[in-house]
Amino acid sequence: MSEHDTPRRGRTGTACSRRAFVATGAAGLAAVAGCLGDSGGDSGGDGGDESRDGGLPDGVPYVEDPPEAVYVPSHRDPFLMQSPVTAGDYALLPHFSYPHRFWLVDGGETEEVLPTLDDSLHLMVAFWDRQTGELLPVDAGATLSVSRDGDPVETVAPWPMLSQTMGFHFGDNIPLPDDGTYTVEVTVNPIEAVRKTGGFAGRFEETRTATFEFEWTDDRRRTLVEDIEYLEEDQRGEPGALEPMHHGEMATGNGDTNGGGMDMSDMPSPSLRPAAAYPGTDLGVHESGDVAFVVRYLEDSRLATGDGGYLLVSPRTPYNRLPLPEMSLSLSLPEGVVQLGQTLDGELGMHYGGTVALSAGTQFDLVVDGPPQVARHRGYETAFLDMPPMTVEVDQ
Amino acid sequence: MGLPDSEMPRRQYLRGLVATGGAAALAACLEVPGSGTDVPQGDPGSRPARQHAWNDALPTDEDGNVRRPNHHALLALDLTTEPDRAASERVESAFRSLERAYAHDVAGLLFTVSYTPAYFETVGAESPVPDPEPLTSVEGEIALDGFHALVHLASDDPAVVLEAEQALLGGASEPNGVEMAADLAAVFERADPRRTGFVGSGLPVEQAEERGVDLPDELPDEAPFLMGFRSGLRESQAPEERVTIQQGPYAGGTTTHVESLSLNLRQWFEQNDQQLRIAEILSPHHAEDDVGETGEELGTSTGVFPDIADRTAADASTRGIVGHAQKTARAREDGTPLLLRRDINTLDGDRPGVHFLAHQREIADYVRARQAMAGEDLDGVGQRLNNGLLQYIFVRRRGNFVTPPRDLRALPGTDA
Numbered sequence: 001m002s003e004h005d006t007p008r009r010g011r012t013g014t015a016c017s018r019r020a021f022v023a024t025g026a027a028g029l030a031a032v033a034g035c036l037g038d039s040g041g042d043s044g045g046d047g048g049d050e051s052r053d054g055g056l057p058d059g060v061p062y063v064e065d066p067p068e069a070v071y072v073p074s075h076r077d078p079f080l081m082q083s084p085v086t087a088g089d090y091a092l093l094p095h096f097s098y099p100h101r102f103w104l105v106d107g108g109e110t111e112e113v114l115p116t117l118d119d120s121l122h123l124m125v126a127f128w129d130r131q132t133g134e135l136l137p138v139d140a141g142a143t144l145s146v147s148r149d150g151d152p153v154e155t156v157a158p159w160p161m162l163s164q165t166m167g168f169h170f171g172d173n174i175p176l177p178d179d180g181t182y183t184v185e186v187t188v189n190p191i192e193a194v195r196k197t198g199g200f201a202g203r204f205e206e207t208r209t210a211t212f213e214f215e216w217t218d219d220r221r222r223t224l225v226e227d228i229e230y231l232e233e234d235q236r237g238e239p240g241a242l243e244p245m246h247h248g249e250m251a252t253g254n255g256d257t258n259g260g261g262m263d264m265s266d267m268p269s270p271s272l273r274p275a276a277a278y279p280g281t282d283l284g285v286h287e288s289g290d291v292a293f294v295v296r297y298l299e300d301s302r303l304a305t306g307d308g309g310y311l312l313v314s315p316r317t318p319y320n321r322l323p324l325p326e327m328s329l330s331l332s333l334p335e336g337v338v339q340l341g342q343t344l345d346g347e348l349g350m351h352y353g354g355t356v357a358l359s360a361g362t363q364f365d366l367v368v369d370g371p372p373q374v375a376r377h378r379g380y381e382t383a384f385l386d387m388p389p390m391t392v393e394v395d396q
Numbered sequence: 397m398g399l400p401d402s403e404m405p406r407r408q409y410l411r412g413l414v415a416t417g418g419a420a421a422l423a424a425c426l427e428v429p430g431s432g433t434d435v436p437q438g439d440p441g442s443r444p445a446r447q448h449a450w451n452d453a454l455p456t457d458e459d460g461n462v463r464r465p466n467h468h469a470l471l472a473l474d475l476t477t478e479p480d481r482a483a484s485e486r487v488e489s490a491f492r493s494l495e496r497a498y499a500h501d502v503a504g505l506l507f508t509v510s511y512t513p514a515y516f517e518t519v520g521a522e523s524p525v526p527d528p529e530p531l532t533s534v535e536g537e538i539a540l541d542g543f544h545a546l547v548h549l550a551s552d553d554p555a556v557v558l559e560a561e562q563a564l565l566g567g568a569s570e571p572n573g574v575e576m577a578a579d580l581a582a583v584f585e586r587a588d589p590r591r592t593g594f595v596g597s598g599l600p601v602e603q604a605e606e607r608g609v610d611l612p613d614e615l616p617d618e619a620p621f622l623m624g625f626r627s628g629l630r631e632s633q634a635p636e637e638r639v640t641i642q643q644g645p646y647a648g649g650t651t652t653h654v655e656s657l658s659l660n661l662r663q664w665f666e667q668n669d670q671q672l673r674i675a676e677i678l679s680p681h682h683a684e685d686d687v688g689e690t691g692e693e694l695g696t697s698t699g700v701f702p703d704i705a706d707r708t709a710a711d712a713s714t715r716g717i718v719g720h721a722q723k724t725a726r727a728r729e730d731g732t733p734l735l736l737r738r739d740i741n742t743l744d745g746d747r748p749g750v751h752f753l754a755h756q757r758e759i760a761d762y763v764r765a766r767q768a769m770a771g772e773d774l775d776g777v778g779q780r781l782n783n784g785l786l787q788y789i790f791v792r793r794r795g796n797f798v799t800p801p802r803d804l805r806a807l808p809g810t811d812a
Contacts, residue, residue, distance in 0.1 A: 104672075105716075108715075113667045116666055139779060141533075141534050156662070157786075157787050189533060193779065207533075209536070326778065328713060328776050373777070373778060
């Protein structure tokens with residue numbers, strides 16, 4: 001196929017050159033990214049790669065046969081940052097990258113999503129509480145409505161997602177018809193499905209909306225592709241993870257300014273607090289499916305809802321302590337099964353908890369009934385799925 | 397006149413015109429050979445007493461499912477005058493004229509006339525239906541129908557839908573060769589929004605091509621609905637008797653809810669595979685072979701009732717995914733569905749969507765079914781994620797209506 005061929009949509013694969021990528025202009029960034037393989041290295045994306053699931057490569061080299069664990073991907077993605085915007089108590093950070101390959105999780109299965117040639121960018125929104133600066137890593141059922149000059153372009157419920165550098169966010173690949181200025185209205189629904197405690201009790205009960213604008217230009221596409229940082233080949237696919245970004249230093253290129261009066265330095269780290277920062281009796285840090293589960297027993301706790309203490313479980317990714325929301329966890333105790341509830345606490349952040357009475361010598365299983373129902377970026381798609389029970393014992 | 401004369405292009409040409417609407421579209425429609433001709437005229441005396449009694453007039457598919465008319469318009473109206481006896485007689489006369497012009501048939505015209513709470517407030521009568529309101533937590537700020545009356549026009553012939561609409565508003569004096577004894581123009585004016593839609597095998601793809609709307613390639617050419625699968629199978633539809641009001645001034649009528657939704661077909665078709673689509677539209681217990689590409693293997697039943705519906709909560713907590721059909725089938729009464737769906741696909745605004753029009757005995761039945769569909773009681777699935785179709789649908793507008801029995805369809809609740 002010549003570089004002048006028009007990229008076609010659909011799952012047929014497209015060959016193109018690096019030059020063609022820039023020439024695609026308003027066409028999907030997948031076309032752009034699809035052109036990168038010839039300079040990128042080990043595999044994939046060198047155009048016309050129709051062999052893998054009949055799908056389009058997203059162009060950058062990838063790790064073949066990754067381990068069933070968290071692993072270092074082949075590259076670090078650049079992001080274009082917007083200024084944060086506010087929606088009631090929520091602070092929202094919009095940012096975007098080139099269209100990504102990602103994996104949906106339905107139940108215990110993953111489904112690979114390949115960008116199509118129509119996709120222009122991968123739009124992401126991270127959000128946290130303005131009052132406390134705490135992350136809100138929960139599925140708040142956000143929606144994005146993209147428009148241009150008042151004409152609707154796309155309304156989408158972005159997927160709850162997890163990436164090594166961003167942590168929890170909402171995101172999806174978005175097709176744009178052309179270069180230009182786009183307006184995005186972000187709606188965050190009430191957080192109702194999780195228990196809210198401490199300073200979060202009674203909060204996040206309203207639907208909130210914020211709006212931001214961004215420019216989509218050839219320069220920005222170029223930045224997103226040219227700033228991809230490739231890792232040494234001997235690092236790729238090894239156990240490990242990319243460093244989580246600190247929001248203040250995340251931007252590449254020029255972010256748009258939306259006003260809103262927020263300082264980038266207000267943004268929290270995407271990581272959870274270290275294990276040592278949790279109160280209560282230390283019942284260990286347990287491992288299953290490459291997740292580290294910090295387990296604490298709080299004998300007299302405001303969080304307990306009946307007789308007994310409070311068992312706090314904080315699952316996090318290895319290496320960078322990113323939160324893992326939307327899991328189903330339970331305890332298999334001698335006296336029966338206790339479900340743990342996903343909880344947002346104003347002081348302890350997102351964790352899973354339940355009221356139980358434990359005494360010295362008690363032994364129980366911490367059971368993962370359902371893995372985190374969040375879509376995965378590269379490096380996480382093979383981990384956090386098959387998660388055997390863990391045995392926890394209260395020291396004598 | 398430059399129009400192609402082979403059968404398929406003509407049909408394709410016509411179909412986009414309902415969405416365009418207006419006298420010009422009608423004129424274009426009628427100039428096409430074969431359209432608007434051989435349309436059977438009707439007899440008002442043979443129309444059933446229930447406005448919503450369409451099933452006897454609708455054909456069935458090869459499996460025995462009732463097939464909806466192909467083309468639809470939802471005409472919103474506002475009163476322009478104080479209702480009195482003369483106004484009421486004029487309105488009834490207009491509807492009777494339409495009944496003379498067109499047979500009660502998909503080749504002719506099926507229609508209902510319905511009224512909103514805003515209408516009853518205007519005429520100073522108690523509304524038999526509540527004000528519309530958002531029904532689920534993910535809806536946010538939606539539009540609510542505040543106009544006065546709704547006429548649902550339906551036919552397999554797009555020219556009939558357009559002509560009937562024009563005739564009601566005074567823009568066509570002799571629809572199908574029958575003189576209008578009166579029209580609605582002195583009593584009602586057109587209100588917003590004008591909504592249109594279509595249902596039928598192949599129509600979503602045809603309509604989209606006709607109108608230049610880009611739909612995912614994965615939508616099968618023969619699909620009858622924009623999400624690709626058949627719906628409204630006999631076993632999941634309420635019988636007309638079940639949705640008929642039993643007592644009170646509107647006994648013999650029904651209620652109508654119209655929920656207008658937009659769809660994200662890009663995620664639905666391009667990011668999911670067929671097995672995941674089937675899990676989300678039906679249940680995780682359905683296999684592709686049981687369903688077929690567009691639901692053609694289902695026969696007359698989704699197969700979710702009762703066992704798979706009963707497993708909804710367990711599927712949410714153990715599988716992390718539940719299907720739309722299994723969730724909604726939880727809202728049945730003694731095994732009988734509460735809603736009679738007459739929903740239609742739409743490309744209004746050149747965006748894919750659904751006007752989910754349903755009849756039920758009372759609006760509370762709709763609320764119950766819709767909340768079962770929302771699944772806010774389910775642990776283990778997201779507000780939208782892996783929760784039936786909720787990831788892909790966006791509620792834009794709701795309206796509640798009473799659809800009186802035919803003999804009360806002209807300005808009910810007045811002393812006229």
